[in-house]
Amino acid sequence: MARLVLCSGVMDSFTPIASTLGGTLIGTAAAGLLMFHGRIAGISGIAGGIFRRQPGDVTWRIMFLAGLFMAGVLGSWFYPGAYRVEIDRTSLALIAAGLAVGIGTQLGSGCTSGHGVCGIGRFSKRSTVATVSFMATAAITVFIVNEILGGAV
Amino acid sequence: MKIKVGAFLGGLVFGIGLAVSGMTQPAKIVGFFDFGGSWDPSLGFVMAGALLVYAPVYRAVVKQWHRPIWASSFSLPTRKDIDWRLVSGSALFGVGWGLGGYCPGPAFTSVGARSHEALIFGAAMLVGVGAYQIFTRLREARIEETATRDTSPVIDG
Numbered sequence: 001m002a003r004l005v006l007c008s009g010v011m012d013s014f015t016p017i018a019s020t021l022g023g024t025l026i027g028t029a030a031a032g033l034l035m036f037h038g039r040i041a042g043i044s045g046i047a048g049g050i051f052r053r054q055p056g057d058v059t060w061r062i063m064f065l066a067g068l069f070m071a072g073v074l075g076s077w078f079y080p081g082a083y084r085v086e087i088d089r090t091s092l093a094l095i096a097a098g099l100a101v102g103i104g105t106q107l108g109s110g111c112t113s114g115h116g117v118c119g120i121g122r123f124s125k126r127s128t129v130a131t132v133s134f135m136a137t138a139a140i141t142v143f144i145v146n147e148i149l150g151g152a153v
Numbered sequence: 154m155k156i157k158v159g160a161f162l163g164g165l166v167f168g169i170g171l172a173v174s175g176m177t178q179p180a181k182i183v184g185f186f187d188f189g190g191s192w193d194p195s196l197g198f199v200m201a202g203a204l205l206v207y208a209p210v211y212r213a214v215v216k217q218w219h220r221p222i223w224a225s226s227f228s229l230p231t232r233k234d235i236d237w238r239l240v241s242g243s244a245l246f247g248v249g250w251g252l253g254g255y256c257p258g259p260a261f262t263s264v265g266a267r268s269h270e271a272l273i274f275g276a277a278m279l280v281g282v283g284a285y286q287i288f289t290r291l292r293e294a295r296i297e298e299t300a301t302r303d304t305s306p307v308i309d310g
Contacts, residue, residue, distance in 0.1 A: 013184055015175050019195040022174020023202020029167035030203065031210040036159050038221030039228050041167065043257040044246075044282070051286035060160040065261055067164020068171075072265025075172040082172040083266040086180035087254050091273050097253025098260070098274040100245050102281020105257060106289075108242025109230075112256040113167075115243070116200060119230075121207040126235055133240050134247030135186075141251030142186035153252065 030118055033064075042114020043068070044105035088152035108134070156223050168262040174199040177263050179254020179270070186251055 030041035037060065046061045075082055089097075105111045108130055110119060115134075119127020145153050175181045175195050184193030220226055250256050253274045255263065260278055263271030 013181060013191065013193045013195070015181075015195050016198050019174045019198040020202040022170045022172070022176070023199040023204075024206050025166055025170030025173060026199065027170075027203035027206030027210075029163045029170060030207050032166070033160070033163045034207075034211060034214055034221070034227075035218075036222045036224075037156065037163075038224045038226060040230065041163065043167075043261065047257060047261075047279070048282050048286050051283050052290065060156055063157045063160040064164040064167075067161040067166075068168040068258065068261040069164075069265035070161075071165050071168020071172065072177075072262035072268075075169065075177075075262070076266035079172070080266070082175070083177050083263050083268050083271075084180075085254070085268060085270045086178065087183050089179075089253065089270065094253055094270055094273040095277040097249040097255070098277025098279075099281040100249030101253065101255070101257065101260075101274075102249075102278040102283075103285050104242050104244070104246030104249055104281075106242070106282055106285035107238050108244075108246055109239060110243075111246060111258070112250075113258055117203045117207060118211075120200075121204050121211050122229075123208075124230065126230075126232060126239055129235050130239055130243040133243035134250060137244045137247030138182075138251035139186040139188070139247075141248050142183050143189065145252065146183070146187055147189055 026113070026117065027121075030113070030121075034118075040114055040118045042110050042118060044101075044111040045109070045114050048106050090153065093153040104134075159223065167258065168265070170203075171259050171262055172266075174202070176256075177259045177266070177268075179259075182250065182254045182256075182259075 033039050033041045043065075046064050050058055050061050072083070101111070108115075110127065110130055112134075115127040115130040120131060145151065171177050176199055181193055181195050184191065185196035187193070215227070215229075246256075253270075255271060255274050257278065260271050260275040264275045
């Protein structure tokens with residue numbers, strides 16, 4: 001019975017086909033940036049470079065992030081459910097999380113896209129170590145939030 | 154001009170991919186790491202789908218191409234060493250990712266979707282990114298200045 005409940009829990013939210021399809025779109029965009037621009041599609045790296053203000057190296061970064069932003073504008077017209085937030089977080093928790101992601105990705109030179117997709121796709125040892133590191137601490141954080149703090153912070 | 158349009162289209166396709174894959178829903182990120190509750194393996198399928206396209210393209214391009222289509226050379230990471238910055242920075246990122254349910258890509262695109270949570274998270278994230286980069290630039294400038302001062306007697310002598 002417990003097994004059945006666990007299985008139905010997985011089935012509720014699991015989206016294998018949409019997630020694989022969306023993943024191939026992400027991979028295609030990253031491959032396009034490599035083929036046309038010769039760059040790694042790491043979102044934190046693209047954002048961080050704006051603040052370094054190297055001449056001729058800022059506009060494409062802003063345009064890429066503008067594309068990401070516009071995808072959200074269009075996506076929320078067609079399917080607002082894709083952006084729903086069903087976890088219980090206070091503004092303070094969101095600010096702390098945002099700061100940790102902002103500083104952490106710059107110190108660690110990458111995020112899920114730069115290390116997790118592009119880095120592993122390049123068979124980079126650094127990116128593999130980074131991915132294991134952020135996956136491990138994300139799992140520990142979720143365990144603490146869900147199992148010890150009751151799911152709301 | 155074409156580089157700007159190309160970068161915009163790249164971000165657009167990337168953002169649509171994030172929404173289709175469910176990565177703009179923080180509950181699906183938290184669900185991937187929630188082994189004790191109702192586990193949602195979707196994130197693994199997103200990464201597999203992305204790697205399925207990216208890994209073979211990367212291999213073919215770096216082996217056979219001398220330069221990208223619109224640029225004179227590739228700008229790819231060259232570092233191979235594993236240092237404490239890489240490990241601890243990534244560890245800090247993971248804490249924020251598990252806490253907020255957003256990584257940088259979904260945060261940017263969800264702000265476009267007018268998500269209140271993403272806006273708070275994203276603003277704090279940009280503060281973190283900007284503060285780190287500006288601090289690093291100032292420190293590098295100071296080190297450079299010190300280095301120039303130290304070597305000047307040698308040049309004179």
